Amino acid sequence: MVKEKQDNIVLIGMMGTGKTTVGARLAEETGYPLVDLDALISETAGCPIPQLFAERGEPYFRDLEAAVLRDVLTQEGIILATGGGAVLREENCLEMTSRGWVVALKATLDEIVSRVGEDPGRPLLAGGARSRIEALLEQRRQAYDFAHVIIDTSGKSPEEVSAEILTHYRGSSN
Numbered sequence: 444m445v446k447e448k449q450d451n452i453v454l455i456g457m458m459g460t461g462k463t464t465v466g467a468r469l470a471e472e473t474g475y476p477l478v479d480l481d482a483l484i485s486e487t488a489g490c491p492i493p494q495l496f497a498e499r500g501e502p503y504f505r506d507l508e509a510a511v512l513r514d515v516l517t518q519e520g521i522i523l524a525t526g527g528g529a530v531l532r533e534e535n536c537l538e539m540t541s542r543g544w545v546v547a548l549k550a551t552l553d554e555i556v557s558r559v560g561e562d563p564g565r566p567l568l569a570g571g572a573r574s575r576i577e578a579l580l581e582q583r584r585q586a587y588d589f590a591h592v593i594i595d596t597s598g599k600s601p602e603e604v605s606a607e608i609l610t611h612y613r614g615s616s617n
């Protein structure tokens with residue numbers, strides 16, 4: 444346990460900013476379990492996310508994402524790595540801020556492209572990763588700014604990002 448009050452640390456940010464990777468590191472450091480929202484959605488649906496997008500469509504995915512998020516945030520003392528679009532619904536953002544300490548991870552376009560490339564596991568990048576990421580970054584320019592803390596991960600290792608988050612967390616009054 445890293446502080447007296449048990450609470451949730453919620454990671455938000457564009458795909459490729461390192462939520463899952465840094466979340467795993469934070470889980471190791473704190474002893475809190477890591478919950479990866481995308482993994483939980485896949486498990487709940489019984490199929491991988493690209494298949495869910497292809498067969499049921501994005502609105503179905505977003506409904507399931509909201510329901511799974513609400514459910515998982517009834518827990519306390521977890522590290523929650525969300526999906527890149529989990530902030531697109533205001534109800535989700537309210538749920539995150541009321542049930543956790545929210546950290547936004549950011550990275551430059553170049554860094555995101557070099558990290559995620561043409562990953563087939565990220566259906567929103569189909570048809571050209573760089574231009575799709577650039578368009579999503581523009582669309583979501585301020586979507587992650589409601590976080591309690593914003594961390595620029597460019598040029599930093601996941602270990603450095605995790606340490607920076609914990610420094611803020613230990614100093615936060617939430």
Ligand SMILES: Nc1ncnc2c1ncn2[C@@H]1O[C@H](COP(=O)(O)OP(=O)(O)OP(=O)(O)O)[C@@H](O)[C@H]1O
Nearest residue numbers: 457458459460461462463464526527558599600601
């Ligand atoms: N700080 C970092 N420096 C270099 N590479 C990183 C860093 N953080 C993550 N990566 C790498 O970038 C890739 C994407 O990271 P990760 O899957 O954690 O992103 P994500 O934010 O969870 O994305 P998504 O929203 O799609 O789930 C992985 O290959 C990971 O190893």
Ligand SMILES: O=C(O)C1=C[C@@H](O)[C@@H](O)[C@H](O)C1
Nearest residue numbers: 458481526527528565566567
């Ligand atoms: O940025 C997004 O909208 C997404 C990011 C991924 O984490 C997945 O949640 C899904 O591919 C959608």
Ligand SMILES: [Mg+2]
Nearest residue numbers: 462463481524
């Ligand atoms: Mg992830």
